[in-house]
Amino acid sequence: MDHQTPHPVEQPGRRGPAHQHAGHAHAAHGRPGGGNGWRTAVRATLHCLTGCAVGEVLGMVVGTAAGLDNAATIALSVALAFVFGYAFTMRGVLGAGLPVRRALKIALAADTVSIAAMEIIDNAVMVAVPGALHAGLADVLFWGSLTFSLAVAFVLTVPVNRWLISHGRGHAVVHA
Template structure:
């Protein structure tokens, strides 16, 4: 029996929320790192680098869920709606938090790819985003929203 199905209606475990957040973080991290690497390598200023990272985080975050629900047999239109419903709030919170951490870390946006500050700031930002987004996902799942939409399809 799956963990999320052992809980009464309206309840969501921390484990289920953490797994949903980790799934979201994986897609976001791929896009975010790619965007930051591209922007930094091209010596872009802060705003365009962050914008690219955010766009790619959403793209990869949605793509990971889209792949999973298409693989489960959903038609494309339904799969897109499901991915949007499952991930929009989670990715939005994650992006606000991790980009906030990066923006508030002195020197992080000016750090080069070869510098530890660049990579440590990204890692710390993802950790903080995970800690902030997990309770958000727990509430969403308990209300039948967010990743609960995907779980109903499996």
């Protein structure tokens, strides 16, 4: 599709290929062969990072505060990252007027690989940082490691999302 072809979800009354998603406007992006795929991948990964970070932080805080072992804390964090990641996508899709079942299918298609990649990377970094999972909530090591792990996960997940978007998958399904 060239840049002169209207985007499939172009909004009436708007000039150019802009559309609504998650309550805010984006320029058209992520089309295979388009020149701005990296920008789209960064935006998609930031979107994913938001849900992952909320779930991850909540899971780490609850697991640490409850004295759960490392495996249980990580499992809780991963589960919550998926819940919040999907919920944030569904909020935007539902806001566009899609029914719940369709919104869930879109969220699953859009975010599963991205969230999984981000969680694998994030938790691998947390495990690799000596003492990070044993640090208390008041420790700089805990919060520094968590922030660092999310930053590393973001950087390494952007190319994953770029590949998915360039192949019409991942975040690209939200805009189809």
